[in-house]
Amino acid sequence: MRVHFHGAAGEVTGSLHEVEAAGHRVLLDCGMIQGSPEAERRNTEAFPFEPAGLDALVISHVHIDHIGRVPLLVKRGFSGPIYTQEASADLMPVMLTDAASISEGDAERFNRYRRAGEPEAQPLFTRDDVRDAMALVRPLPYDTRTTILPGVDIAFREAGHILGSASVELWGDGRKLVFSGDLGPKGTPILRDPATIDRADLVIMESTYGDRLHRDRLETIRQFGEILDTAWNEGGTVLIPAFAVGRSQELLYWFARHWDEWNMARWRIFLDSPMAAKVVGIYDRHADLFDEDARRVWQDKPNPFRLPNLHFTASRDESMAINRIESGAIVIAGSGMANAGRILHHFRHRLGRRQTHVVFVGYQAEGTLGRRLVDGAKWVRIHGHDVRVNAQRHTVGGLSAHTDQHGLMAWYGAIGGDAGAAHPPLALVHGEDRAREALAGEIGEHFGVQARLARPGDTLEV
Incomplete structure (x- = not known):
């Protein structure tokens, strides 16, 4: 061989x-x-x-x-x-x-x-x-x-x-x-x-x-809850670049599991990815592959894929309409390394605002926009436009x-x-x-x- x-x-x-x-x-x-x-x-x-x-x-x-x-x-x-x-x-x-x-x-x-x-x-x-x-x-x-x-x-x-x-x-x-x-x-x-x-x-x-070594998962979840509280108190919006398979579904799981603790009902949550919405249906069909903790959450909490304040945005117009919301929105959008997809549209409109919180929950490869933001870039180019970065950036490594x-x-x-x-x-x-x-x-x-x-x-x- x-x-x-x-x-x-x-x-x-x-x-x-x-x-x-x-x-x-x-x-x-x-x-x-x-x-x-x-x-x-x-x-x-x-x-x-x-x-x-x-x-x-x-x-x-x-x-x-x-x-x-x-x-x-x-x-x-x-x-x-x-x-x-x-x-x-x-x-x-x-x-x-x-x-x-x-x-x-x-x-x-x-x-x-x-x-x-x-x-x-x-x-x-x-x-x-x-x-x-x-x-x-x-x-x-x-x-x-x-x-x-x-x-x-x-x-x-x-x-x-x-x-x-x-x-x-x-x-x-x-x-x-x-x-x-x-x-x-x-x-x-x-x-x-x-x-x-x-x-x-x-x-x-x-x-x-x-x-x-990753941060302790419990400490990571505590940090995530604090980021959401801070963003809400500042009248801000949370942007999360996330892969359509895996990370998007995991985030919804955590929102459901900590529904009361994080006061998630106050937010408008957008899964701004037609692909991620299709993936949710595939996860449903393969529930036999879930672990025991997930099955308990499905029984005892709101279904992570059917949260009452979760919006699936299929069309481009629906995606663009999110940017008319001044505060109180959590936007999960692809791609996970911010090198393509709808997250770029949201970055272009919101990176210049101090009350915007960008949360990175996955690996950012060398050369990607996500990596430049994680490394502290003050200016980035998106769709041919130079964008000033005033947004607050958070790397939550324990969710890798x-x-x-x-x-x-x-x-x-x-x-x-x-x-x-x-x-x-x-x-x-x-x-x-x-x-x-x-x-x-x-x-x-x-x-x-x-x-x-x-x-x-x-x-x-x-």
Whole structure:
């Protein structure tokens, strides 16, 4: 078995790992590169392999940095099966259709104002390309070992990151590879904890927060409640950039759980994302994947997805109308890193106001608008306009959908190696170098394993 690292090797986004096993070629994830405009232009480059030569694609979960180039892969010649967990299979067309709409819209806007002599822009992929890709999807349940090619088996295990997220076990050539996907922290609302995996011959593990520990969740929730109180007392509005899958639903969960304590009835809450509204329906259909705490909240509190003051804004006009509200609104809008979507519209109108509170509840990749705001930028450019930032900014790290350094070490530490080894060889991906180096140092000290920091073009023999 061989593993070729192509993407998310030295950066967080663009997941792309190729496995050769039993004479077949299997791709793990096919994600979009996110960040600066220069980084995102790399999405249009040729794949470092021939798409038509792949035999199967395995998807860990449906965040765009893990699936965002799937339609492009199909467009360029891949025609094999695409395997993913059942809930992920339901979520995938929603995510990719939204990404296609954004890409088509960006191309249309560029072409409308392009200068003479500039080449016409093309979307990365279209909604027709998404339909072609979805025809190849083959859903699989958790915890079921399945033969996907002669001599190659896979199984999906709960990763606790978003609905349908999975760690992947892959068997071939008498070896077993484990790919963590993105791992959630224990105790994440709604979701079950990441599953423990018994053994492996090689582990490929994410390292997004490999250099830090999250704040205590109870302390984080206390902080969140204080932010809401402060914003209300100042006559302000709360803006929350959030991914449509995972974070948006978790925020609604916390609003329901602390309905009385936070006096949530006084607010007007807007889920300003047509995609997130569709995702809520998919969460409802997969309630069997919820943890026990979520089921108790559903029984004892207002249903998080049907709060009496929750408004789903489908149309652009409804979204724009929110900005006529002077105070008392909580707006959850995409994208989670503020590099696209409706949150930009709200930022443009409200960042200049001191009484605006912007709450960041997830990772902000290098080069994104969210990262610049978190780093304290005084001016940002949105839709061609320079916007002064007077808004108050809050980073609530304890709500991250990624586990932290301790969580990553505990998950890896539970996996035994082959031939009597205490722990298997480890390659770290999906992290900036600072995070990977810190995590590698801790793992070496605690487990005696020298983790490899994978780079694009690296190959590992298993």
